[in-house]
Amino acid sequence: MxxxxxxxxxxxxxxxxxxxxxxxxxxxxxxxxxxxxxxxxxxxxxxxxxxxxxxxxxxxxxxxxxxxxxxxxxxxxxxxxxxxxxxxxxxxxxxxxxxxxxxxxxxxxxxxxxxxxxxxxxxxxxxxxxxxxxxxxxxxxxxxxxxxxxxxxxxxxxxxxxxxxxxxxxxxxxxxxxxxxxxxxxxxxxxxxxxxxxxxxxxxxxxxGVAPESPGLRKPQQGTPRVSGSLDAHYAPRTPMRVVDTAQLRETLAALSAAGKRFGLLVYSSPDSSASAHSLRQMPNDPEGYARELYAALRDLDAAGNELIVVERIPESPAWAAVNDRLRRAACGAGNS
Structure with a gap:
């Protein structure tokens, strides 16, 4: 090379x-x-x-x-x-x-x-x-x-x-x-x-010896430098995207199917109602594996002709903080051309 x-x-x-x-x-x-x-x-x-x-x-x-x-x-x-x-x-x-x-x-x-x-x-x-x-x-x-x-x-x-x-x-x-x-x-x-x-x-x-402060990742304090990837809307697919709690996932998918919606699904658990999705991406259930595959999965679902991308909400623990940050910003910007 x-x-x-x-x-x-x-x-x-x-x-x-x-x-x-x-x-x-x-x-x-x-x-x-x-x-x-x-x-x-x-x-x-x-x-x-x-x-x-x-x-x-x-x-x-x-x-x-x-x-x-x-x-x-x-x-x-x-x-x-x-x-x-x-x-x-x-x-x-x-x-x-x-x-x-x-x-x-x-x-x-x-x-x-x-x-x-x-x-x-x-x-x-x-x-x-x-x-x-x-x-x-x-x-x-x-x-x-x-x-x-x-x-x-x-x-x-x-x-x-x-x-x-x-x-x-x-x-x-x-x-x-x-x-x-x-x-x-x-x-x-x-x-x-x-x-x-x-x-x-x-x-x-x-x-x-000390952890960094987080001065409000969504609304940085005055004097905080602008940095890459800090906008509320970022990392976003063109297809609208919705993040849904695991407990509400089955009901949400059933309603979308009943309405004839063509949707893609990104999950890390194994919901038994996922068969109704037009396109499905099963993600790793650990934060590092999920992060590694996230953007490629969103690109696949974005290119699959879906009307909506449904994402199963991931845990809110510190280990998942970076992935949660990307999903929140992606959902905020999704559907904006």
């Missing part, structure tokens, strides 16, 4: 877009030091210009290029969780374009754990990186803004087509939902959880 990496690096350095897999979802990559290249990301996704994008690095050794006044806790978290699905929000270095940060004085950075992403980032750095020698690739999810994130190369090609110069195929993403985002930009303030993900507050507590 070395020839593909060489091509990807040349395309990035010339301002083109390259999609690549991470352990979370596929990213739509551009030279993070080139505002014109970053603008291509926003144009391809239909993304508002004031929404920041995360910068992906080959290693923590590049952190000083992108952030300033880096607190000791950032290095502790980087050592513990990088490469991995953890994004740190830090004060941006002067050279970081405002196009990357959505006009803010903070920047989100992470080191992905996928071997294809790491090989690309290392090849990019070895080739001198982008403008000004900065070695970072800006890469939000490789899908239209607000829609279901891609966890397979085919999802990227289907949704973005010729807007992407190259798609590096690394197979299905093993985590399946976006990274945990922790805000460390508040001087002497507490760690703040801005987006739940695979890495949990308890895991963070195990490293730094």
């Amino acid at each position: 070395s020839l593909e990496y060489d091509l990807a690096v040349k395309l990035l350095q010339s301002g083109e877009l390259v999609a690549f897999p991470t352990e979370t979802v596929y990213g739509l990559g551009a030279d993070a030091a080139n505002p014109d290249a970053v603008a291509r990301i926003f144009a391809a996704k239909g993304r508002p210009a004031n929404h920041p994008v995360i910068v992906h690095l080959a290693g923590a050794g590049q952190l000083d290029q992108w952030a300033r006044d880096i607190p000791p806790v950032a290095w502790e978290l980087a050592e513990a969780f990088w490469p991995g699905p953890l994004t740190l929000i830090l004060k941006r270095a002067p050279a970081v374009p405002l196009a990357v940060t959505g006009g803010q004085d903070t920047v989100g950075v992470r080191v992905p754990a996928h071997p294809v992403a790491l090989d690309l980032l290392r090849a990019y750095a070895e080739a001198g990186g982008g403008r000004g020698g900065l070695c970072g690739i800006a890469a939000p999810s490789a899908n239209r803004f607000g829609r279901i994130s891609p966890t397979d190369a085919a999802h990227v090609r289907d949704e973005l087509g010729d807007a992407v110069a190259l798609v590096l195929d690394g197979g299905r993403c093993p985590v399946g939902i976006e990274s945990t985002i922790i805000d460390l930009s508040n001087d002497n303030g507490p760690l703040r959880l801005l987006r739940p993900g695979h890495i949990t507050p308890e895991q963070i507590r195990g490293v730094v």
Whole structure:
């Protein structure tokens, strides 16, 4: 695959877009030091210009290029969780374009754990990186803004087509939902959880001795940086979607069948009334397995010609927090074209 990496690096350095897999979802990559290249990301996704994008690095050794006044806790978290699905929000270095940060004085950075992403980032750095020698690739999810994130190369090609110069195929993403985002930009303030993900507050507590605060994931406090995936409506199918408690599922499905509705069903238990669904996706009953398959399942149900997607409500325990966050936002945005 070395020839593909060489091509990807040349395309990035010339301002083109390259999609690549991470352990979370596929990213739509551009030279993070080139505002014109970053603008291509926003144009391809239909993304508002004031929404920041995360910068992906080959290693923590590049952190000083992108952030300033880096607190000791950032290095502790980087050592513990990088490469991995953890994004740190830090004060941006002067050279970081405002196009990357959505006009803010903070920047989100992470080191992905996928071997294809790491090989690309290392090849990019070895080739001198982008403008000004900065070695970072800006890469939000490789899908239209607000829609279901891609966890397979085919999802990227289907949704973005010729807007992407190259798609590096690394197979299905093993985590399946976006990274945990922790805000460390508040001087002497507490760690703040801005987006739940695979890495949990308890895991963070195990490293730094304190769990991050959650300043209202739906309504962030004043002064909280804008971050990816924080809108109420996000990760959404075009088909309307309804989340239903397990106890009400049989009754709901019977009513839909009686009304002649064509519906898809996403369940993690085994309701005996599921046969009435036009299309069915049986999900794993553990949070990691469910997260890994969630977006692909929603895409399948969205493409199946359903009038409605019915989702069995999952547990509200901390272990399911990240998946619940994605389902809530998906339901809020579903059906909006």
